[in-house]
Amino acid sequence: MYRDADLRLLVAGGGRVGRKTAELLLEYGHAPVLVDHDEEVVNALQENTTQYTTVIYGDAEEEETLREAGIEDADVMLALTQSTETNVAICESARDVAPSVRTVARLRREPTGEDDSESIDELVFPEHAGARVAVDKALDAPVQPVADLATHLEVVTLKAAEGAPAAGATLADVLVPSEATVIADMESEEVADGETVVVPGHRYLIATDPAVADDLKKLFRG
Structure with a gap:
């Protein structure tokens, strides 16, 4: 779950996206290490x-910098610089030093097949989400993406674990906090309702107030 307090995270890139990501991670109870090659x-x-626990000056493509930042003990490497090529290279370097680290790379354009890499677990394209929010607001669309960070709510995904309190039960029988709504089963691609059975191994899309995130974790993860 994204609020586990013991996750060790490295963020490469001290620009807008990297800073905002580090701020959110801090809000979720983590202490990210931020790396940037610009001394200023x-x-x-x-x-x-008060905002960042550790900030390191160096090139995150270099193994020496990654080791200084603690890559060997890290759970996740987030490469969020303004260069797609640099982000891919950072993930590859991180995986060379720490084969088990989870990697996330930011893209500056739409993903293509050329972006597939064994060294990258997840690709993010924040500009795409921002563009959709802008268009929907300009057109006063009746349905707007709740990923808009202007709202207090968050949309998260949770993978149900075997043996968790919710596993095997219908949503009608699960005491989901009133501040949260299960939207869909992402594996079956079905909109959730009271008859939806929580299946271990399935991921669920949930709209929630951040204050009850830990309660959701207990229900779906145990």
């Missing part, structure tokens, strides 16, 4: 000691 950016971030 690093100095500015280091001055705000």
Whole structure:
């Protein structure tokens, strides 16, 4: 679950996306390490000691920098610089040093087949989400993406675990917090209702108030 307190995360890129990601991780109870190759950016971030736990100056493509940042003990490497090629290279370097680390790479364009890499677990394209929000708001669309960060709600995915309190039960019988709504079973691609059975191994799309995220984790993960 994204609020587990013991996750060790490295964020490469001290730009807007990297900073916002680090801020959110801090809100979720993590202490990310932020890496950037621009000395002025690093100095500015280091001055705000209440915002970031650790900021490191260096090239995240270099193994030496990654080791200094703690890649060998990291759970996740997020490559969020402004360059797609750099982000891919960072993930490849991270995987070379720490084969089990989970990697996330930011793209500056629509994903293509050329972006497939054994060193990258997840691809993110934040500009695409931002563009959709802008268009929907401009057209006053009746249904707008709840990924818009202007709202207090979050949309998360949770994978149900074997033996969890909700496993094997219908949503009608699960005490889901009133501040959260299970939207869909992402494996069966069906909209959820009271008759939906929580299947271990399936991922569920949930709209929630961040305050009850830990309660959801207990229900779906145990």
